[in-house]
Amino acid sequence: MPFIPHTEEEIREMLETIGVSSIDDLFDEIPESLRADTLEGVGPSLSEMEIGRLMQEKARQDSGGICFIGAGAYDHHVPAAVWQIATRGEFYTAYTPYQAEASQGTLQLLYEYQTMMAELMAMEVSNASLYDGASALAEAVLMAVRANRKSKSKRVLVPRSLHPAYRATVHTIVRNQGIELLELPFDDATGQTDLDALEIHAGSDFAALVIPQPNFFGVLEPVDQLSDWAHRNGLLAIAVVNPLAMAVLQPPGEWGERGVDIACGDGQPLGAPLSSGGPYFGFMTCRKQHVRQMPGRIIGRTVDLDGKPGFTLTLQAREQHIRRSKATSNICTNQGLMVTAATIHMALLGADGLARVAGACHANLNALVEKLTALDEEIEPRFSGPVFHERVLRLPMEVPQVLRTLAAHNILGGYHLGGDYPELEDCLLVCATETRTPDDLEKYARNLQRVLATRRQGACATMVRFDL
């Protein structure tokens, strides 16, 4: 019986104490007609060795690709200490710190996290995290609609240059509350949000403007102008940013004249492995004046009976277990373990280390783009705007086919944009982080060159065998 400690004798003693003759008797309040018989499709019990063998095989099937995909999840080095400490049982198997005195480890760590995240974003306060970047943005939109006292509007402006899956997630989460998302076009030349198109909305009533940095194309948005436009027109400004990029780029708290009102995003680049898309964590920071509208757990420092400093969950009056139907959100957890990892990660790297990682990623991307564009004059950057560690390239061949051929040679060559942006059908989003080596870049270039050569020879790319 996996994980069940009872001996036969103990079972007998326990049943005797209860005063029943079998475990079945304990289910006598459940109507007979509802009892399940067999569970088909579950299979027999496996030992750790057996399931280990099975999982090794599954892991092996997915191994070997050199990753040049970014698009919201980034392959960074994570110090060994991060997950060795985060998976200590005391962090890994604790629950939400309701009993503060028995949870000072988690609580102090979350307080340190809030401090680090507020610093990185140059914002006044941070919560203790939400699920992921996309759902954090949805919560930020809901929060902005509640917090914008100047506007009664339930309409929010969202650039089309924002990650398509973020736009889809926000739509799923906010639409049932009557909130409307209006899309802003991007400039076809620069890849930045079109400021002229934005100006059309001046004077109309909106609750908030979402500003991504960098945007989905890796392009840097004119964040000062966007943030100031929002404030000039009575909107709250919501930043959604890559936290690693904020080690080197202007942080949301300093955008424009006043800084943004809410800054959120996905914390994955701070110590979370790619892990097929999760768990990551969503972060959220805001101005202090909005803290009571912010969803999620918040940790405060206080004192105990003896006046000794300690940490506790605070502002719980916003939350579902107290406010029920009037809560700011139905969320009742944060992503505690991911934040544990991120806090250790940030402590180990420091501001200097994060900036060096960001710099190395960016340099790798530039080197990759240089190599790939040198292969063929028809391969070129699609947008002229400045970028951070990710870039859109136009290819002279059908992109999905190129990606399939590259994948057959263990190059995961990037993300095809045609599915989300029909006008970018011939475009590929590529990323290189600090973990890619010069040899990796060389392999990518060499293989792409061979795919291109097949085009020139008029042969079918997928038929070609490459030697590596």
Add this chain to the structure above:
Amino acid sequence: MLIFQHSRPGRRAQAQAPADQAPLEGIPEAFRRRNRPRLPEVSELQAVRHYTKLSQKNFSIDTQFYPLGSCTMKYNPRGANAMAMLPGLVDRHPLAPESHSQGFLSAMYELQEILKSVTGMAAVSLAPMAGAQGEFAGVAMIRAYHDARGDQERREILVPDAAHGTNPATAVMCGYQAREIPTLPSGDVDLEALEAALGPRTAGIMLTNPSTLGVFERHIDRIARMVHQAGGLLYYDGANLNAILGRVRPGDMGFDVIHVNLHKTFAAPHGGGGPGAGPVGVSERLAPYLPVPLVAFDGHDYHLLTEKERPDTIGRLSAFGGNAGVLLRAYVYARMLGAEGMKRVADFATLNANYLMKRLVEAGFTAAYPGRRATHEFIITLKPEAKELGVNAMDFAKRLLDFDMHAPTTYFPLLVPECFLIEPTETEAKEALDAFVEAMVKIREEARQEPEKVKGAPCNLPVRRLDDVRAARELDLKWEPKGETG
């Protein structure tokens, strides 16, 4: 001491970042950061020692008995963690091509099938990232179903007064009003009140069964018939699935949609408050609305289904496919249990709860529902002790910490005064339960002899009782170097 107080300008963990700062070519000055954020500047050893020491200030399942009702704090197998962290799985990019994803996708497909089987539902989506998001997805599907039929008048979700706070909060997030249904003294839902509340405005009902009162809702058949007859749908909150795993299936009880907390029933870790995973299961009629992505199998290969293949979906709940790492851990656990092991979960969780309840009652404590069987958890009320000795449930809870046991859930559900909701789980041995009874008896004795000791507890932990009022009034939410005196 905070990590920031170990910080010295210029100190670094040098092995962890590139040796040099590469120039940011192509990024104009106007976009660049001017002031470095004040993050800690510490050595690798300092960081490791600091966070290792912090971990030691936590209670956890690995170190203490943790009978937190409604949270199912069972053993989280180490093997599940090791396997989810295997290279190939832990470093798979969420947008990796299917050619490099068959291992991961096969595990997810099998997990969908396992969850269908144990819940008795027609289809499952693994997308929701937590129980509360599973609830959201479930109620959003109920709304999509009514909306698709043009049944726009249905705007009310019925919620028993014993329900978790997430239930009414979720109803509101889906644009519904939450309406409370009272519970009878027996612990069952008040059927007369339910009958009166049902009508053309009823979109559905959200039920936890066994309920948060630690008893099985005996009239679930009738409730299902009544709600369906009124045109509403039934939502099953899977918070307490551990009580019936392999014994009773929510699909057989008549539920149309359910969520499962994998971080409870399927032993994924709670991680200090997350991440979780809250897959949803549905009956045939709600299947088109399931959140994406889903995993399909064509007999040869596994594929991800998204909005394109599932046009009626309520949509996407995260940037990628949910908390894959949590799903992998749950998958490993489920395969280790197998069909027989799942049934034993309910059996031994129920045995432990009934044994502990009986022992506490024999020791003179008061069960809130004495005429009822305990399920996987039960409630005792410390109202008599509070009245007689002036020592309340919170005092008992804090003193238990001094006895090196985590406290049960206190003051929830709100219906029972001075309550402890106690869930021992199936992975605890008899001696842990006996030790808990001894501790409770001892604390009651202390409350008689030296009540101040109990009221002033805990006294063996890193801090004593904290001033929550001050925490909320004088908000101190981040460290500021200048405000520091110590």
